[in-house]
């Protein structure tokens with residue numbers, strides 16, 4: 266509590282130490298006003314803030330006050346003291362005295378007074394009759410016997426003696442008070458009687474009876490106590506309320522924590538579900554891809570199956586035909602079923618053997634392209650000087666015409682007169698021209714594998730025929746490629762149509778490069794003079810090496826062996842074919858080397874060893890996405906191609922022979938007087954045509970890829 270007299274002039278201020286006893290205080294003030302007229306009065310009160318002992322003293326049911334209760338109590342005490350001091354100040358107003366309050370908080374009253382004296386430089390201090398109870402240090406040395414009357418402590422050693430005397434003589438009733446000079450602290454006069462205030466004092470009429478006052482004080486104490494108890498009760502209630510609310514808050518916090526935990530769990534579950542969803546989406550995509558590839562595979566299997574069915578049907582028919590032929594007169598059947606062309610027709614077809622229509626020349630004659638009976642044909646003119654008799658020729662040709670396979674060049678007819686053979690025209694060059702890069706685009710590895718498979722398929726067919734047919738002159742120039750890069754072996758059986766003497770004597774004269782031709786010939790043939798199925802395997806091995814490497818024949822086998830030994834196959838592979846699948850290519854390279862073994866016994870079997878490697882290899886080529894193969898080089902499924910015009914069919918129709926043809930082409934064939942199958946040359950049961958919708962749809966689908 267701060268002082269309100271700090272700026273006051275210490276000489277004009279009289280300090281009056283007041284307690285809580287109103288009665289005593291009134292007496293003291295009354296005295297002071299009377300004896301210090303004209304001076305200002307400062308009410309000094311030492312407030313004991315920690316007098317909580319009074320609580321326990323008052324026996325408040327063992328209540329242990331808490332901090333806030335203590336504070337409240339102190340606050341209340343402070344307010345009460347201020348109120349009391351204010352009342353004291355008010356009692357001085359009628360007397361026209363200017364009064365102040367000085368409240369000092371101190372547990373010890375003596376120390377409080379001493380502190381006030383020192384801090385405020387107090388010169389005049391009036392204390393009650395009990396002043397001597399307090400040990401004011403030096404100030405109280407001579408006050409021990411003062412019992413009843415007010416005491417004036419003159420504390421300033423510089424107090425004017427005259428002024429002091431004036432006060433003493435004029436204002437202070439003799440015998441009522443005791444004076445102290447703080448300078449010499451000498452007792453001036455002892456107070457022997459109990460203070461009885463002068464009846465002339467104006468305060469007398471407001472003074473109460475002592476007992477009344479005591480009652481009043483007691484009552485006030487009681488009120489204070491009940492207020493305290495009330496306050497404590499209220500506090501207790503508030504605390505209980507607070508505790509309840511605290512519990513409620515705690516409960517809500519717990520609930521919130523539970524909800525948060527649940528939320529976390531839900532979030533975890535959510536993220537786990539999201540993971541599951543993305544995983545299942547991945548799986549779904551994978552499965553979709555698998556389904557697509559399975560469907561593709563199924564389509565290719567169906568295509569294969571269809572092709573095989575056709576082949577099977579062909580084979581069955583051929584067997585029947587051959588049986589019939591075997592039973593019937595050969596010359597008769599030839600005349601009936603195998604087209605024979607006149608020399609005039611051949612002449613017309615080749616535009617009088619126009620040199621610009623000549624497409625090649627080999628040991629066994631020249632080859633012209635031509636247009637015969639609305640068909641594109643290649644006509645091979647055999648050397649007349651080396652040929653057999655007419656009958657022999659006709660018989661041989663007829664036998665050859667029965668040998669049909671999708672990978673064998675179809676013999677469409679002959680002209681016995683001019684000893685010429687009429688073949689289907691293959692418009693995409695030979696394997697030789699492709700490997701020599703005479704064509705625009707290098708063959709991709711997928712096409713090369715397909716070509717190898719085609720050759721192998723044709724050889725298996727020939728070798729398994731009854732009797733076994735040996736090609737005997739297999740080399741890249743004999744492998745013709747149609748528009749769909751389907752390989753067709755040409756020149757089957759030609760040597761048998763030409764005199765043997767010529768065959769063995771020709772090499773240096775007709776062949777451009779005899780060494781190259783010999784590179785494909787089985788080494789055992791030079792020893793035994795005999796061609797065997799393994800001779801074809803040898804030639805096939807050399808072609809295989811050329812397909813893999815695209816290298817010249819010279820040192821080909823040696824280079825491949827070396828590369829495989831050094832595990833550096835890539836160095837010899839033809840990189841223009843694209844990225845070869847390593848494992849299968851390596852397998853094939855080993856196989857090719859085995860085919861090229863000098864001893865036929867060491868060569869692999871066509872079916873069990875070569876086909877079993879090539880066939881699955883080819884399947885992977887089919888799996889290769891079409892967009893990875895240049896459109897120009899894309900393999901067209903062979904059954905999409907019309908056997909007559911060799912183009913993808915737009916309106917496929919099934920004829921009585923079971924084969925499907927382009928409608929326009931087959932109608933043209935039938936309308937030009939034919940009643941035989943263009944494929945088998947057998948007589949057709951009828952000439953009705955049925956649209957092949959399934960194939961039509963398959964072609965459309967394939968074209969949209």
Ligand SMILES: Nc1ncnc2c1ncn2[C@@H]1O[C@H](COP(=O)(O)OP(=O)(O)OP(=O)(O)O)[C@@H](O)[C@H]1O
Pocket residue numbers: 624625626627628629630631632643674688689690691692694695738742743745755756776
């Ligand atoms: N049906 C055909 N369609 C298109 N071109 C063909 C056909 N038959 C042969 N040829 C072409 O004629 C060329 C000559 O073929 P041919 O079979 O007469 O001789 P070769 O194979 O080059 O050599 P050789 O017969 O002396 O071993 C072939 O390289 C080929 O380009």
